[in-house]
Amino acid sequence: DAGVIQSPRHEVTEMGQEVTLRCKPISGHDYLFWYRQTMMRGLELLIYFNNNVPIDDSGMPEDRFSAKMPNASFSTLKIQPSEPRDSAVYFCASSALRGAEAFFGQGTRLTVV
């Protein structure tokens, strides 16, 4: 398996624009997580899915953030409208079992100017 695949690797956008981050989890993994990493706040869990269903979105910072998982092999994290404080590295991770280790993608570095 190629691992968790995220796209794009880098994204630069202007404030107010819509941003969509994409993730393909490892095949067969039932859990998918979206994390945000910043220098100030470290690694934060935004939302996670089990079998394509959002289970806990309490980490989503604002209504500007939304995430979907239309099928077992694809998820998106959307920010609309984007703001400079959204600049961070966004990681997607997947795991096969409840509580098991998570496998991380290489992340998307988002810069909002």
Add this chain to the structure above:
Amino acid sequence: AQSVTQPDIHITVSEGASLELRCNYSYGATPYLFWYVQSPGQGLQLLLKYFSGDTLVQGIKGFEAEFKRSQSSFNLRKPSVHWSDAAEYFCAVGPPSFGNEKLTFGTGTRLTIIP
């Protein structure tokens, strides 16, 4: 609520020296425990994990960690570090029960290796 503390923000060691990175957790029961490593510009990679059984666990790249229930600790060790070990290290806890599948990560320890 579960929490993870990594008291050392930054550690510098000489190449070939031994290493210990500290991790303490707060949880109502014995959680699943993990150590991840993040190299610059990369995602997190699992080094090792503890679910149950032997409290000394071996991981990749020559790392090991020891679970000490009495101290609520899961410290990471390596007897002799290599320059390639320079990275950021994260301790994480996971739930042993249903209903809360989230991993909680510590704030990380940045490891610098000097010649």
